[in-house]
Amino acid sequence: MNVLGIETSCDETAFSIVKDGKEILGEVLSSSLKYHKKYGGIIPEIASRMHLEVEVALFKELLKKTKLNYKDIDLVAVTCGPGLLGSLLVGVSFAKAIAYALNKPLVGVNHLHAHLYPVFFNHNLDFPFIGLVVSGGHTNLFYVRDFLNLELLGKSLDDACGEVLDKIARILDLGYPGGPFIERMAKKGNPKSLSFSPIKTKAPLDFSFSGIKTAVVYYLKKRGFLSGLKRIPLSLKYDLCASFQEVIFNSLIEKSFLACRLKKVNRLVIGGGVACNQYLREKFLSSSLKEKIKVYFSPLQHCQDNASMVAGLGYGLFKKGKSDSFDLEVFTD
Ligand code: KG4
Ligand code: ZN
Numbered sequence: 001m002n003v004l005g006i007e008t009s010c011d012e013t014a015f016s017i018v019k020d021g022k023e024i025l026g027e028v029l030s031s032s033l034k035y036h037k038k039y040g041g042i043i044p045e046i047a048s049r050m051h052l053e054v055e056v057a058l059f060k061e062l063l064k065k066t067k068l069n070y071k072d073i074d075l076v077a078v079t080c081g082p083g084l085l086g087s088l089l090v091g092v093s094f095a096k097a098i099a100y101a102l103n104k105p106l107v108g109v110n111h112l113h114a115h116l117y118p119v120f121f122n123h124n125l126d127f128p129f130i131g132l133v134v135s136g137g138h139t140n141l142f143y144v145r146d147f148l149n150l151e152l153l154g155k156s157l158d159d160a161c162g163e164v165l166d167k168i169a170r171i172l173d174l175g176y177p178g179g180p181f182i183e184r185m186a187k188k189g190n191p192k193s194l195s196f197s198p199i200k201t202k203a204p205l206d207f208s209f210s211g212i213k214t215a216v217v218y219y220l221k222k223r224g225f226l227s228g229l230k231r232i233p234l235s236l237k238y239d240l241c242a243s244f245q246e247v248i249f250n251s252l253i254e255k256s257f258l259a260c261r262l263k264k265v266n267r268l269v270i271g272g273g274v275a276c277n278q279y280l281r282e283k284f285l286s287s288s289l290k291e292k293i294k295v296y297f298s299p300l301q302h303c304q305d306n307a308s309m310v311a312g313l314g315y316g317l318f319k320k321g322k323s324d325s326f327d328l329e330v331f332t333d
Pocket of ligand 1: 134136138161162166177179
């Protein structure tokens with residue numbers, strides 16, 4: 001079964017065709033990131049306009065690339081939330097139009113659940129498992145009984161993990177999106193050089209990252225760095241990045257393993273943009289040895305937003321009996 005996946009929840013317009021939830025026949029992606037960079041964050045109106053501008057040409061490019069015809073598509077899967085309202089509406093309207101024109105079924109996919117799917121491109125994983133989604137908009141822990149039955153165990157009470165990396169990167173004037181810049185800076189710093197308090201939350205599986213951002217701001221203010229008169233030395237930026245990244249990543253690791261222990265599951269799946277971070281991947285893997293938990297990371301090329309994860313999960317949901325009518329609605333969070 002060839003599934004067309006459509007992803008437009010944020011700044012990426014992406015299409016993919018995946019066969020039987022396993023074999024990626026082709027994928028195309030256009031990002032409007034360069035139009036947002038100067039604002040230091042995504043501007044929703046620009047994102048939705050750019051989806052509209054590129055979607056038809058991009059879809060045609062996918063058909064050309066895969067040497068497939070419209071008629072070879074058996075199912076249309078589309079991200080219907082969470083995400084930016086305007087952006088989601090563009091993708092969902094496109095999906096409805098294609099499904100209607102081809103007289104094929106339509107299935108709406110939750111973007112966060114889809115971030116846990118790419119592991120299935122390389123593994124035949126058993127259910128249940130614990131899923132950690134670490135992206136720019138969310139930090140969520142799920143108990144995944146199957147893809148129709150996910151229990152939210154914990155989430156960020158304030159900033160998402162990627163969001164806080166992006167915000168601190170802006171304070172340090174590193175660039176947007178911040179995660180990759182911080183990863184590079186942190187490699188040159190000492191994670192033990194500055195001590196940030198460990199993150200505490202009332203419910204043990206929830207996350208909280210905004211306190212770290214405030215601690216970084218106070219640290220810099222106290223030393224006169226945020227007045228615009230004094231430049232932050234590069235060596236201090238290295239140590240700061242290494243130190244706060246360490247505290248943030250320790251929190252992700254501790255809570256994910258705690259969820260595994262509480263649910264008595266020894267499989268942990270990790271997806272979302274922050275999972276691109278090589279240091280996080282290594283830290284998770286080395287900690288997992290003593291916990292006897294098998295950690296599965298999304299393949300690097302599918303950690304960030306993409307349409308193959310949507311097509312893959314769409315197939316899984318359809319096989320379990322889910323399909324949507326043309327009344328399918330979008331949701332923002
Ligand atoms: O999953 P994603 O592409 O989009 C959302 O659904 O939000 O994640 C984007 C986030 C950004 O906050 C970005 O800074 C972060 O992923 N990110 C990283 C790395 N690459 C991207 N964070 C840490 N290390 C990286 N190498
Ligand atoms: Zn995402």
